[in-house]
Amino acid sequence: MSVEPYELIVGVGQVYLAAVGTTFPDVDETPGASWTNLGSTDDDGVTVNHVRERELHYKGNSTLPQKATLTEAREEVSLNLVELTPERYAKILDDATVTTVAAESGTPGTRYFRIVPGDVQFALLLRGPGPLGYDMQYEYPRVGLVEQGEVQYQKGDKTVLPVLFQAFEDTSNPGRFGTYRAMSAVAL
Amino acid sequence: MTIANPLAGLVAYLVGDTNVYTATAGRVYGGELPKSQAGEMPRATVLCALSGGGGPASDAPELRVTCDVSCYGATPYAALELYLTVRAALRTLARDTGASALLHSAVETAGPLELREPDVRWPVVWSSWRVIASERPVT
Numbered sequence: 001m002s003v004e005p006y007e008l009i010v011g012v013g014q015v016y017l018a019a020v021g022t023t024f025p026d027v028d029e030t031p032g033a034s035w036t037n038l039g040s041t042d043d044d045g046v047t048v049n050h051v052r053e054r055e056l057h058y059k060g061n062s063t064l065p066q067k068a069t070l071t072e073a074r075e076e077v078s079l080n081l082v083e084l085t086p087e088r089y090a091k092i093l094d095d096a097t098v099t100t101v102a103a104e105s106g107t108p109g110t111r112y113f114r115i116v117p118g119d120v121q122f123a124l125l126l127r128g129p130g131p132l133g134y135d136m137q138y139e140y141p142r143v144g145l146v147e148q149g150e151v152q153y154q155k156g157d158k159t160v161l162p163v164l165f166q167a168f169e170d171t172s173n174p175g176r177f178g179t180y181r182a183m184s185a186v187a188l
Numbered sequence: 189m190t191i192a193n194p195l196a197g198l199v200a201y202l203v204g205d206t207n208v209y210t211a212t213a214g215r216v217y218g219g220e221l222p223k224s225q226a227g228e229m230p231r232a233t234v235l236c237a238l239s240g241g242g243g244p245a246s247d248a249p250e251l252r253v254t255c256d257v258s259c260y261g262a263t264p265y266a267a268l269e270l271y272l273t274v275r276a277a278l279r280t281l282a283r284d285t286g287a288s289a290l291l292h293s294a295v296e297t298a299g300p301l302e303l304r305e306p307d308v309r310w311p312v313v314w315s316s317w318r319v320i321a322s323e324r325p326v327t
Contacts, residue, residue: 005249005290005322005323005324005325005326006283006290008248008249008250008292008322010250010283010292010293010320011282011283011292011293129282129283
């Protein structure tokens with residue numbers, strides 16, 4: 001496939017979560033059952049924030065910076081979920097387990113999860129349109145939830161669940177957060 | 189430089205959609221209806237026409253066109269049904285190609301509006317879409 005004109009990218013990304021250590025699918029593969037698709041987002045889509053903070057260094061006889069050194073690096077993925085199934089909601093609420101209760105005489109069937117705060121980690125896959133005519137994906141082997149925003153049930157607009165994932169250092173590859181991978185050709 | 193025709197791309201995309209094709213028998217047109225169709229109207233027909241709107245001020249090779257999409261039917265209800273079929277096709281448009289044009293996305297900015305054509309009284313449902321397309325043709 002020709003690269004032009006695909007280098008200009010318009011379109012949303014899909015975010016998937018799985019247990020830490022789950023193998024990432026190839027960029028042409030639909031993620032398997034071990035990956036939970038977080039579904040559609042609101043109008044703002046998915047944001048990947050590459051935070052790099054650097055300190056500028058000056059030498060005594062110059063007002064111009066001589067170099068910059070990295071003092072802090074973060075990778076953040078944020079989105080607002082709008083398709084709040086119990087499974088997605090539970091995943092975001094600290095990876096709670098959803099229990100299904102079948103309907104019986106006089107009692108309705110339910111799916112529930114307990115709201116129990118905790119620190120959980122996931123592997124995160126972000127799949128979206130790539131610059132080479134096919135999809136691309138971000139692979140973060142280890143992320144944590146650092147913000148789960150408020151859920152507002154209201155008359156005038158849809159209910160959204162804002163979340164922010166913080167990537168952690170890949171324990172298998174020190175010094176690395178993850179991988180960006182753009183598909184360039186179909187498999188042989 | 190040849191610039192891809194976004195209207196031709198949109199028409200080709202809609203004709204290529206199975207549900208729209210089935211509903212219209214391929215009667216999706218750009219600009220205006222062919223004269224040969226006038227005698228057969230009103231029947232399930234889609235007309236796409238550019239209707240102004242602002243483009244980007246950047247140097248990026250993209251077109252942002254506002255497109256009127258008019259869905260005709262034998263009755264107002266049939267026109268609405270056709271609109272819903274067309275809407276489903278445009279809502280799922282993402283990085284699709286038609287007539288060598290790469291269509292990035294289509295977002296409904298106004299509509300649906302049920303009308304009758306002022307002069308001929310054909311039932312029509314109008315909607316307006318902002319389409320982002322690449323200037324560069326797909327080669």
